[in-house]
Amino acid sequence: MSMTITEKIIAAHAGREKVEPGELVNVKIDLALSNDITAPGAIQEFAKIGVDEVFDRDKVVIVPDHFTPNRDIKSAEQAKLVREFAHAQRLTNYFEIGQMGIEHALLPELGLVLPGDLVIGADSHTCTYGGLGAFSTGMGSTDLAAAMATGETWLRVPSSIKIIIDGQLQPWVTGKDIILFIIGQIGVDGALYQAMEFKGTTIDSLSMDSRFSICNMAIEAGGKNGIIAADETTRTYVSERSTRAYTPFVSDEGAEYERVLKYNAEDIGLQVAFPPLPSNAKEINSVGDVVIDQVVIGSCTNGRIEDLRIAAKILADKKVASGIRLIIIPATQAIYKQAMNEGLFNIFIDAGGAVSTPTCGPCLGGHMGVLASGERALATTNRNFVGRMGHKDSEVYLAGPAVAAATALAGKIAKP
């Protein structure tokens, strides 16, 4: 009867003793999330179901973060529709400009997701909360509409891959490098439909911020979810944010895995993923000369305080290379305030960078730094697909905050 952590969370929410990979089950959800681009579709479909109210107004979360503060009239209309729905449904967890942050940084920060929870979201990076030892996965707006009405959804139980990383990381290497390295090894469909379970002494030593970066990009390997069982670091993080009771789970000794991958932290250097796929990861020493026009530090992958502190350490008392546009986007208001209070904004601005209010912004080519044809950005975001940050003939290179800051100073991809 051995199960993985993912199977245990799904079983608990399906009211079952045991579930097996491949099974289709109906589960109760703890939270249903959407944003300003996916909520309109969900709201439209919700209206067709024939219920007046969402299943639980505390458990339906909407964060308008993608094209906000609104970039144009169309996006303003969509945000308005979402706002009106949130007010009509009296949603407890709707976050207006001023409280809003990038959803996947905001929800853990506010203690809305806890270990053992089952969360779905109409956004592919909903898998981020695996960093807390929760099962969370992205779906479409229609799935979300049905879940908002019933508090339930259907799932195919994923098989699991165990990824063990042991040892001491090299200087400047963070969760982002670990996940880029792994995706480089297994490919963008290396974990298709599967749960990616991360373990090992390296993972144990990671901050929550780095754990979120890792689970955030599980989807970039095709994974259904990424997950790191809760430990003391998690418990401390959670206890500062929530008083709600929770049930943490861990994988059983004899649990079955589709495969087990083992890496040494010593072998994971700073990474850069070349366009147009996150799997084109290279070690920093082998990237060669790549001249860059814009550096973006932000997003649900790396817009957290750890990332900003790393960038500030490298940028302190220095100037960005001439011709480089450096854009820094703290992921939430709390992170923004903390960075400000720690004096990080002085460093960024003195270096010649621009600091933005929290938003997804350029990460998906929305606003705040869209690229023209032929331009190249190095970003701490999670996708470098063709045209992701603007014109289809622009390019995005992915890296962690240290490489991003060093690149801003050098004007080409560089290490600190």
Add this chain to the structure above:
Amino acid sequence: MKIQGKAFKVGRDIDTDIIIPAQYLTTFDEKELAKHCMEPLDPEFYDKVKDGGIVVAEENFGCGSSREHAPIALKGAGVGAVVAKSFARIFFRNAVNMGLPIFESSEAVDAISAGHDISIDSETGVIEDLTTGESFEVASFPDFLTEIIEAGGLIAYTRERVKSENGQNRK
């Protein structure tokens, strides 16, 4: 249901930013989205499939974001079905929920060439290449999904469920 159209072949890892670039996500209108479907890959895609097309893809079709705009754009553009070696999981879900028929068959993908006339019988799960006369069997959906599809998609399915539950509560 019989689905017919000309095969439009694409490679592996066709992501949702190719199927419908993010800059067009300010609408759910299928006709609007359709015009920009597959634009980064082939700006004339819409003209090529508007009279009925079957997209035939290698592995991991639809990887990337959770946008339902992707299956909506394909449907709007006139794509009757997608046959792929494998699908990214969110796209798989969204396609079912939106009523875009999808089929997994490595055999069919390897055998079918661009421009061939394809016919698919969704009930028997048989894909036929009318140009060569070859046919391929695909695995049918698990019962759970069939129920959703037969109800006419997830929303119709949920509406039925909610209605019958309300009925029971009143008793």
